[in-house]
Amino acid sequence: xxxxxxxxSNKVTEKGKYVELRCDPISGHTALYWYRQSLGQGPExxxxxxxxxxxxxxxxxxxxxxxxxxxxxxxxxxxxxTERGDSAVYxxxxxxxxxxxxxxxxxxxxxxxxxx
Amino acid sequence: xxTVTQSQPEMSVQEAExxxxxxxxxxxxxxxxxxxxxxPPSRQMILVIRQEAYKQQNATENRFSVNFQKAAKxxxxxxxxxxxxDAAMYFCAYRTLTGNQFYFGTGTSLTVIP
Numbered sequence: 001x002x003x004x005x006x007x008x009s010n011k012v013t014e015k016g017k018y019v020e021l022r023c024d025p026i027s028g029h030t031a032l033y034w035y036r037q038s039l040g041q042g043p044e045x046x047x048x049x050x051x052x053x054x055x056x057x058x059x060x061x062x063x064x065x066x067x068x069x070x071x072x073x074x075x076x077x078x079x080x081x082t083e084r085g086d087s088a089v090y091x092x093x094x095x096x097x098x099x100x101x102x103x104x105x106x107x108x109x110x111x112x113x114x115x116x
Numbered sequence: 117x118x119t120v121t122q123s124q125p126e127m128s129v130q131e132a133e134x135x136x137x138x139x140x141x142x143x144x145x146x147x148x149x150x151x152x153x154x155x156p157p158s159r160q161m162i163l164v165i166r167q168e169a170y171k172q173q174n175a176t177e178n179r180f181s182v183n184f185q186k187a188a189k190x191x192x193x194x195x196x197x198x199x200x201x202d203a204a205m206y207f208c209a210y211r212t213l214t215g216n217q218f219y220f221g222t223g224t225s226l227t228v229i230p
Contacts, residue, residue, distance in 0.1 A: 031216065042120070042207050042220030043161070056216065089159060107161040 002026075004108035006092050012114045013082055021077040021111045025094030029106075032075050034067055035091040037110070043091050049075060050097075082115045089113075118143050120210050122221035129198045130229050136183075137193045137224045139208030145169075147213050150184065152193045155205040155223070164206070167191065195226075203228045 005024040013019050025032050031050055035043035045059040049069045057067075064082075069075040079086055089110040119142045129135035141150070152164040167175045167184050174182050179199075183192045195202055208221040 033217065040222065042209075042222050043218070044220070045217035048216050059217070091159070091161065093161075105163070110159040112159075 004092055004094050004106050006090075006108040006111050008111060009109070010112045010114070012116060015082060015084060015115055017082055019079050019082055019113065021079075021090050021113070023075045023077070023092030023094075023108060025073065025075070025092070026106055027073075028096065029094035030072065030097045031095045032069060033093045033095075033105075034075070034077050035093065037089040037091055039088070046077070046090075079113075082113075084115045087113055087115045118145075118210050118212075118219045120208050120219050120221035122208055122224050124224045125222070126225045126227070128227040128229055129195070131198055131200060133198055134194060134196045135198055135226065137195075137206050137208075137226070139191045139193070139221055141189050141191065141208070141210050143189070143210065145212055149211045149213070150182075150191045151209040151211070151218070152180070152182070153207045153209055153220075154202075155207060157204075161207070165193070198228050200228050200230060202226060 007022045033048050034046040036046055037043040047054055047067050048056040052069055052072045064080045067077045089112050091107055091110045093105055093107045095105045121140045124138055148169045150167045154162045154164050165175050165177045165180050167182055174184050179196045181194045205223045205225050207223045209218040211218050
């Protein structure tokens with residue numbers, strides 16, 4: 001696609017439920033990143049994929065958070081037993097393997113998750 | 117650990133005037149990258165300008181320029197001839213030379229007054 005697509009744009013869920021957030025990166029981008037942006041904060045790194053594998057998952061806050069990218073394209077961020085503190089905007093970004101990283105580092109418009 | 121601090125939660129500027137947004141950071145690295153990103157209400161983060169720490173010359177992109185003071189670990193953004201479309205959240209960010217993640221500040225909300 002022309003840009004990074006994230007669905008849904010907004011998601012409201014009840015405390016304790018399971019949610020999945022989807023990211024469709026730019027075609028051909030091998031690197032994919034997830035960030036979490038809480039209210040009044042800057043984005044915070046969660047996880048980075050190179051191809052199908054998670055190259056760095058050091059930002060995942062706990063074992064309720066998990067992400068996959070089975071075919072090296074679309075990625076899904078999964079959150080189990082959601083808590084009110086999980087409410088945030090979840091941003092996805094992708095980049096090509098070659099070239100200056102930041103010039104190809106494209107963000108999506110995020111999913112706003114609200115846990116009630 | 118790398119930290120990025122933006123001490124101005126909100127700023128405002130008259131249309132066509134100049135405004136400067138402040139940013140300081142902490143790192144033990146000698147070489148790294150610094151960035152300013154713009155986040156409009158659409159939520160998409162848009163790269164405004166970047167600076168390599170090993171370059172002494174301040175980066176410039178059209179109406180946007182930076183004042184990079186490496187010893188002071190300061191990295192401010194100057195917006196000249198402000199336009200209504202410049203209204204947004206602005207985030208200062210840091211990245212190591214080899215790292216893949218950005219470290220962002222808490223942002224400055226810029227209002228442009230017609």
